[in-house]
Amino acid sequence: MRRRAVREAALAYAMVLPAFAAFVVFVFYPLAKTVDLGMYRVPPFPGLPSKFVGLSQYASVLSHSQFLAPLWNSTLFVLFTVPTGIVIGLAMAVVAHRELVGIRVFRTIFSSTIATSVAVASVIFFTLLDPTTGLFAYWIGQRGGTGILGNPTWALPAVAVVSIWQNLGFSFILMSAALASVPDDLMEAAAVDGASGSRRFFRVTVPLISPTLFFAAIIGVISGFQTFGQIDLLTAGGPNGHTNVLLYQIYTVFYENADTGTASVMAVALFVILVVLTLVQFAFVHRKVFYAGEG
Amino acid sequence: MESAAVSLEAVEKRFGSTVALSSLTLEASAGEFLVLLGPSGCGKSTALRIIAGLEQPTSGTVRISGKVVNEVEPKDRDVAMVFQSYALYPHLSVRKNIEFPLRSRRMPAEERELRVKEAARSLQLEELLERKPGQLSGGQRQRVALARAIVRQPKAFLMDEPLSNLDARLRVEMRAELVELHRRSRTTVLYVTHDQVEAMTMGDRVAILRGGVLQQVGTPKQVHARPANLFVASFIGSPPMNLFPGALLDDPGVTLGVRPEHFSIGDGGPLRAVVTLVESLGHEHHVACRIGGADGSLVIVRLPAAVSPPEIGQQVSLGVTDRVFRFDSESGQLLEAT
Numbered sequence: 001m002r003r004r005a006v007r008e009a010a011l012a013y014a015m016v017l018p019a020f021a022a023f024v025v026f027v028f029y030p031l032a033k034t035v036d037l038g039m040y041r042v043p044p045f046p047g048l049p050s051k052f053v054g055l056s057q058y059a060s061v062l063s064h065s066q067f068l069a070p071l072w073n074s075t076l077f078v079l080f081t082v083p084t085g086i087v088i089g090l091a092m093a094v095v096a097h098r099e100l101v102g103i104r105v106f107r108t109i110f111s112s113t114i115a116t117s118v119a120v121a122s123v124i125f126f127t128l129l130d131p132t133t134g135l136f137a138y139w140i141g142q143r144g145g146t147g148i149l150g151n152p153t154w155a156l157p158a159v160a161v162v163s164i165w166q167n168l169g170f171s172f173i174l175m176s177a178a179l180a181s182v183p184d185d186l187m188e189a190a191a192v193d194g195a196s197g198s199r200r201f202f203r204v205t206v207p208l209i210s211p212t213l214f215f216a217a218i219i220g221v222i223s224g225f226q227t228f229g230q231i232d233l234l235t236a237g238g239p240n241g242h243t244n245v246l247l248y249q250i251y252t253v254f255y256e257n258a259d260t261g262t263a264s265v266m267a268v269a270l271f272v273i274l275v276v277l278t279l280v281q282f283a284f285v286h287r288k289v290f291y292a293g294e295g
Numbered sequence: 296m297e298s299a300a301v302s303l304e305a306v307e308k309r310f311g312s313t314v315a316l317s318s319l320t321l322e323a324s325a326g327e328f329l330v331l332l333g334p335s336g337c338g339k340s341t342a343l344r345i346i347a348g349l350e351q352p353t354s355g356t357v358r359i360s361g362k363v364v365n366e367v368e369p370k371d372r373d374v375a376m377v378f379q380s381y382a383l384y385p386h387l388s389v390r391k392n393i394e395f396p397l398r399s400r401r402m403p404a405e406e407r408e409l410r411v412k413e414a415a416r417s418l419q420l421e422e423l424l425e426r427k428p429g430q431l432s433g434g435q436r437q438r439v440a441l442a443r444a445i446v447r448q449p450k451a452f453l454m455d456e457p458l459s460n461l462d463a464r465l466r467v468e469m470r471a472e473l474v475e476l477h478r479r480s481r482t483t484v485l486y487v488t489h490d491q492v493e494a495m496t497m498g499d500r501v502a503i504l505r506g507g508v509l510q511q512v513g514t515p516k517q518v519h520a521r522p523a524n525l526f527v528a529s530f531i532g533s534p535p536m537n538l539f540p541g542a543l544l545d546d547p548g549v550t551l552g553v554r555p556e557h558f559s560i561g562d563g564g565p566l567r568a569v570v571t572l573v574e575s576l577g578h579e580h581h582v583a584c585r586i587g588g589a590d591g592s593l594v595i596v597r598l599p600a601a602v603s604p605p606e607i608g609q610q611v612s613l614g615v616t617d618r619v620f621r622f623d624s625e626s627g628q629l630l631e632a633t
């Protein structure tokens with residue numbers, strides 16, 4: 001019996017090995033390398049050797065506004081996009097959940113943005129928001145000037161709207177699947193129990209789909225902090241750094257300033273932030289989230 | 296809340312081309328325990344769901360306490376429903392489950408507490424109040440579902456096969472408990488089941504449905520003693536009534552029916568038969584016999600435990616001790632019971 005157990009264990013490890021090897025090559029090694037790169041100061045002029053400065057570079061970069069300002073922008077961006085995206089997706093799912101004539105058409109339309117890419121969404125909105133030729137300028141009756149994407153106050157919210165719009169299809173499909181998983185007889189029991197529509201929604205539906213809401217929140221926060229394409233295509237971080245989010249800043253520092261040391265520090269910081277946020281969400285929300293079957 | 300009469304008048308329900316109910320007229324008077332009985336798919340649940348307001352009838356009128364409620368939302372009908380699946384809220388404790396309908400009606404906290412306590416006590420749930428439904432056995436869940444229904448003191452209870460997910464012993468226990476609950480509260484109950492024993496033991500009256508059509512309504516005694524047609528005759532009673540289409544009378548237009556308990560064995564009766572199977576249940580015996588040769592009709596005879604049953608293969612003579620039913624073979628309607 002013991003020999004068989006050993007053989008089975010060996011087989012199990014052998015099967016895990018390829019995935020593990022891929023992880024080492026594509027995740028662990030780059031991560032370690034990035035942490036390491038963050039300890040070397042890159043000289044201001046090309047050609048000179050990098051200098052090992054250890055953790056002091058982490059201290060200086062992370063306390064500097066070149067990191068803190070983009071971090072704030074990213075935080076705002078996440079606050080703009082995540083709750084709104086979930087609420088709108090859920091609202092559309094609730095509307096489309098009813099069995100009405102022609103509802104399939106709406107379901108298709110609602111999920112359609114899943115078929116677009118960040119690039120497509122950005123181009124569509126770039127065209128819409130163009131200060132001279134865009135429909136948006138026409139609607140608000142204010143042609144010319146810098147346009148909304150050039151406006152320091154409105155640029156970030158505008159990019160957030162593009163992201164919300166682009167993710168709406170995904171959010172809608174996710175929420176529709178969650179609603180479909182709520183047993184009909186529970187909703188009927190609640191109706192017969194005298195619960196109003198809103199009470200049924202908030203006291204029965206929402207708790208039952210809370211795992212999905214939680215999942216959507218985590219995914220949203222992670223992807224929100226990793227936003228890059230929309231910024232690159234719509235504002236390039238402008239005007240005056242108002243849409244310069246963390247990943248865009250890392251990109252700029254890395255490619256345009258060729259400052260691998262600073263960029264690596266920021267990348268490590270972004271990684272740590274995402275891990276911590278996810279853990280905090282787990283710890284905090286877990287108590288509030290109901291998982292079916294857990295009793 | 297006062298107990299209420301519940302009635303359906305010429306209620307029809309179609310799902311696309313399926314006719315789930317056709318022109319159903321039925322009334323449960325205030326305080327009555329009315330059982331809807333019929334095989335699976337005959338429209339029992341549909342009838343109950345129409346009364347609860349979970350389905351709209353295609354046509355016809357639904358009344359509760361004499362008031363037409365066709366346009367009244369389920370939440371405002373003041374009836375309580377017990378689902379076959381129990382439909383307990385899995386994220387809420389037993390206490391919160393029972394409390395849910397009271398909170399929906401914005402009852403003050405002290406009264407809520409009192410009512411929950413009382414309902415929990417009458418169904419022996421006091422120890423389980425802080426558990427989640429996932430931590431309960433099937434029988435306990437069933438009790439919670441009942442508690443959630445009675446706590447409201449509704450105008451009527453609608454129960455859709457509430458005992459069908461329980462094992463046989465619990466089912467018998469709960470049957471008695473439900474009857475007791477009804478006796479104490481005297482609240483109207485509409486109770487759906489496909490189990491004729493449940494129907495006969497629990498109902499003040501039984502309404503038998505088939506394919507969406509009402510076959511007969513009456514007390515258990517009435518539907519047993521005078522089944523309106525062949526369907527009711529074969530559905531009610533265990534083992535079911537023996538039916539002899541045409542053959543015995545040489546009149547194909549008439550089908551004879553004799554209940555298994557109305558046969559006697561071996562006292563020189565007129566029918567010759569061979570015993571093919573004997574099932575002894577302890578309190579009674581079921582004896583299967585074939586009359587008139589190997590391809591003759593099969594007859595089930597029910598004998599009391601005190602009578603010792605014949606052997607398999609034995610030749611016996613059968614006599615009829617009680618009434619014989621005559622049905623029209625064509626329409627199935629009862630012609631006479633003598």
Ligand SMILES: Nc1ncnc2c1ncn2[C@@H]1O[C@H](COP(=O)(O)OP(=O)(O)O)[C@@H](O)[C@H]1O
Nearest residue numbers: 310313314315334335336337338339340341342
């Ligand atoms: N929502 C529905 N859509 C289509 N057909 C239905 C629906 N509900 C019930 N039916 C049909 O109506 C008939 C009666 O169903 P039901 O009332 O559930 O029967 P029972 O409860 O007696 O088993 C069945 O033929 C069933 O298939």
Ligand SMILES: [Mg+2]
Nearest residue numbers: 339340341455
């Ligand atoms: Mg049913």
